[in-house]
Amino acid sequence: MDSLLDFEECVQDSPDFRNFISPKSVSPINQVMKLCGKMVEAGQAYNVANQLFLAGLAEVSTHNEKHSVITSCLKQFNQGLQEMVSFHTVINLSPAGVRPRFLPQLAETRREFVRIGEDLETAAAKNAQVSRHKAGDAERASHLLLATRKCYQHFALDYCLQVRTRTAVSVFSFVHAQFTFFHQGFDLLRDLEPTMKTMAAQVLTPESVLPAVHFLSTLRQRNRIFFNGRVT
Incomplete structure (x- = not known):
């Protein structure tokens, strides 16, 4: 079985699926989102510290105007590091966008899914309690149970799909941002190599x-x- 749960398990409402949707299983996702928030805050603090450092470096450059070559090198370093900070700001926005996009939609889907699950239990109880001597009531209860079960399966698939795809897409987006950051940083520092020499x-x-x-x-x-x- 897929580690993130097979869709057939959702349709069958299997014990594995019930375990998957339990609060104990959902908590790791919430924990990842909390850690994501802490990482974003740390990244923002890192960017602020970098900006302060670059401001100080720019001021130092103004006090070395007698050494034109060194001053020129310092200014080029400052420009390059400014671009690095910009790259890091972009990568910091990648995990920051996960929470506002991912959590509200997932939470709303889960609430609807839980509500439909309660409706399914109610419909099943009514279907079991209805007297079989009352054909009309029994038929209505049976139809209600079938309709509620189909609706429950639909929400189960939707919820499972969101957990699987949105989590994977968010992680992929973050890793891709990391790849872009280091690739651009390497190209930038390679361009600064003559200045370093x-x-x-x-x-x-x-x-x-x-x-x-x-x-x-x-x-x-x-x-x-x-x-x-x-x-x-």
Whole structure:
């Protein structure tokens, strides 16, 4: 049998189907939706932190205008990371759209399904209690039971279909958004590779490091002279 329940089980109203529609079986879906909400909130906080970081990076770039090459690299990094944040915002909207689209419709279908199930039990009880000596009443009760049972089967199929397809489609949409995010991110960072090499050539060459080393050496000598003078 399919792990998400075969449709024939719905029509037959089998014990497996009854177990599938029980509150205990539905709770994992609700749990997934709650975790989805927490993930969306965490993603929004991550995007806000990224925006603050990029704002700080833009401000740092304005203080290094003397180093035109480094400033240009920082600006390109900022633009690239801004696009990454935009990509992440899109991927964050993917799970966010699951709850408003999926939960209300599923909840409404389940309410209707439960109501029809109660009507079916009532119709079955009336059909069992009606006197067989009253042919007209017995026929009406039998027809009502058959009609209610068909309606119940229809709602059972609809409910099962929604649980199967909507859950699968939502997960597929999220995974596809992840795939798109990392694919676009890879292309974007690959485009920034020349800028990264230019930046590395500016900040990691001996010519760029030697002034700092010389400054630290001079500062160390001054401190040594200062402290030696105080000791004497």
